[in-house]
Amino acid sequence: MGNVASINQTATGIRLPNFCNLGIMLRSLIVVNLLLAAGAVMRAPDLRSAGFQFVILATFGEPVLILSLVALCGVRRWLHAMGYAASVLALLAFEVALAWVVSRAAGGAFADRAGMGFPQVALLVVFVTGVTLAYFDLRSRALAPAIADARIQALQARIRPHFLYNSINAVISLIRSEPRRAEHALEDMADLFRVLMSENRTLAPIGEEVQLARQYLEIEALRLGERLKVVWRLEGMPADALVPPLMLQPLVENAVYHGIEPSPEGGEVTIEIRRDGPQLALTLENPVPGEGRSPAGNRMAIANIRERLQLHFDAEASMKSEALDGRWRVAIRMPYLTAPA
Amino acid sequence: MTLARSDVPRILIADDEAPARQRLRDLLDECRERFPLAIVDEARNGREVLDVLNREKVDIVLLDIRMPEIDGLEAARHIAGMPDPPAIIFTTAFDNYAIKAFEVNAIDYLLKPIRLERLLAALGKARAAAPVSREALEAAANQPRRHLSVHERGKIHLVPVAEILYLRAELKYVTVRTAEREYLVEESLTRLEEEFASAFVRVHRNCLVARNAIAGFVRNAEESESGWAVVIKGTDEKLPVSRRQHHVVKQFR
Numbered sequence: 001m002g003n004v005a006s007i008n009q010t011a012t013g014i015r016l017p018n019f020c021n022l023g024i025m026l027r028s029l030i031v032v033n034l035l036l037a038a039g040a041v042m043r044a045p046d047l048r049s050a051g052f053q054f055v056i057l058a059t060f061g062e063p064v065l066i067l068s069l070v071a072l073c074g075v076r077r078w079l080h081a082m083g084y085a086a087s088v089l090a091l092l093a094f095e096v097a098l099a100w101v102v103s104r105a106a107g108g109a110f111a112d113r114a115g116m117g118f119p120q121v122a123l124l125v126v127f128v129t130g131v132t133l134a135y136f137d138l139r140s141r142a143l144a145p146a147i148a149d150a151r152i153q154a155l156q157a158r159i160r161p162h163f164l165y166n167s168i169n170a171v172i173s174l175i176r177s178e179p180r181r182a183e184h185a186l187e188d189m190a191d192l193f194r195v196l197m198s199e200n201r202t203l204a205p206i207g208e209e210v211q212l213a214r215q216y217l218e219i220e221a222l223r224l225g226e227r228l229k230v231v232w233r234l235e236g237m238p239a240d241a242l243v244p245p246l247m248l249q250p251l252v253e254n255a256v257y258h259g260i261e262p263s264p265e266g267g268e269v270t271i272e273i274r275r276d277g278p279q280l281a282l283t284l285e286n287p288v289p290g291e292g293r294s295p296a297g298n299r300m301a302i303a304n305i306r307e308r309l310q311l312h313f314d315a316e317a318s319m320k321s322e323a324l325d326g327r328w329r330v331a332i333r334m335p336y337l338t339a340p341a
Numbered sequence: 342m343t344l345a346r347s348d349v350p351r352i353l354i355a356d357d358e359a360p361a362r363q364r365l366r367d368l369l370d371e372c373r374e375r376f377p378l379a380i381v382d383e384a385r386n387g388r389e390v391l392d393v394l395n396r397e398k399v400d401i402v403l404l405d406i407r408m409p410e411i412d413g414l415e416a417a418r419h420i421a422g423m424p425d426p427p428a429i430i431f432t433t434a435f436d437n438y439a440i441k442a443f444e445v446n447a448i449d450y451l452l453k454p455i456r457l458e459r460l461l462a463a464l465g466k467a468r469a470a471a472p473v474s475r476e477a478l479e480a481a482a483n484q485p486r487r488h489l490s491v492h493e494r495g496k497i498h499l500v501p502v503a504e505i506l507y508l509r510a511e512l513k514y515v516t517v518r519t520a521e522r523e524y525l526v527e528e529s530l531t532r533l534e535e536e537f538a539s540a541f542v543r544v545h546r547n548c549l550v551a552r553n554a555i556a557g558f559v560r561n562a563e564e565s566e567s568g569w570a571v572v573i574k575g576t577d578e579k580l581p582v583s584r585r586q587h588h589v590v591k592q593f594r
Contacts, residue, residue, distance in 0.1 A: 162407075162434060162435045162436065164435070165434035165435045165452075165454070166358070166361075166434040166435070166453070168454055169358075169360070169364060169453040169454045170358065170360040170361065172364055172454050173363045173364035173367070174360060176367060222360060223358045223359075223361070224358065225359055261357075262409045262410075263409050263410075264357070264385065264386050264409045
């Protein structure tokens, strides 16, 4: 385990945080403002004037911070291409330059009020930037084991033994009467379990996820026959969009387990995936049979996926599940990402 | 019915999945050499099982636990109330909860995929063994039944719990009142209260009323100790509220 993966990794082991991520932006704002507040308290002769000192520091610090975030989001790809050490140095140099531009633009107003020369300001900027980056580095290290844990946990939750044994039973029943179908079903199962049991660390293209879910549904159709109807709406789907691996199949499995199996007549599962501007929207619907008997397993799978979305996308992904006119609906939104060319 | 046929155990296959039913058919066909038998019919859920039992004589039911609408466990609880119930062999692919509950209550089951030898053994002892007791089935069930079963002239009739207005104990029986009519069931009111605690409320020592069948409360000084009676929706019946259950009136008003 040589490389420690950042939580905001897209596909490779990038360690500088992704400054386009809303969560990272918010965290940067909070850390920098806390540092400014600490500075204000230290500079002030007493607590009462600390507020005033904070305003002085903030009038300088806030524009620098916001301009930096915008710029860093823009040049993210070049920074990532440099490697970690070089990108940190570049970032520090950039911050000092930006501080210089901002203090010049203020026309010496800041230097007069704060009573600081530019070397002092530059040092301060380097310090604040360094602490912020160190915080992100620590945070990603702290979360790296969480990713591993979540993966293992995910893996265990994925293979629903109910599905495994029922499928094997279904395949056995086919061997005598329809050997071809039995072969095909076993091939699908092999593919499914290969993915279920592999290391699933990086994001996967949604196209592969859809393929996997289709194979899963083929096996389920064997058992459930005409009770299981599936409608795919994929016209707006960019097949190259990257998503957390094994996200779709468990959702579909949930839909079948809770929406189709408990009903004698069965029903329809609808899966829609489309791009919505900078986001990827995934919606899954299934009927709610009976008087709402939803075992805890349902919520567990949902919580599991929510956690993984959070680990991969922080505040930029959302997941909502609700009952709507007798149907259960899960809606997921996440940033539309593609593999770097 | 010929003598020879009545000698042979008559078997009903119950599973919601067609391949699982086919598999059992194949296996039973293989059993025939060593264990002569007849396959009566197939059922896809608990309701169909009871329908077949009302129609045909069945000696052994191969009963899947997880089935839609009325699952195996609920069907078994209805079957257990029959005067001459068939033997039940439960089958399941995997159901953590059910398996644990079955172990605890010493109920036998077969794991799918089922092996021929295990099926033969289970068939062999099915008819000799005492039927699974109602109490054991009740203890193994993790959820209330969706129906009460009424046994009339040797047939099972299902009354959906959702349609019951109230349950009233009288001597040996409990009267089950729906909007259409009354039924008698052989159950204990205390047990029913425990099982359906979320849907029914006790208004009197001998009476449970469905929470959503309560239209309101009226003063009724003559018949009721508490001075109140509960009005049942869709009927003009008023049931007395006892002094001990007087708090129910406040809770609903």
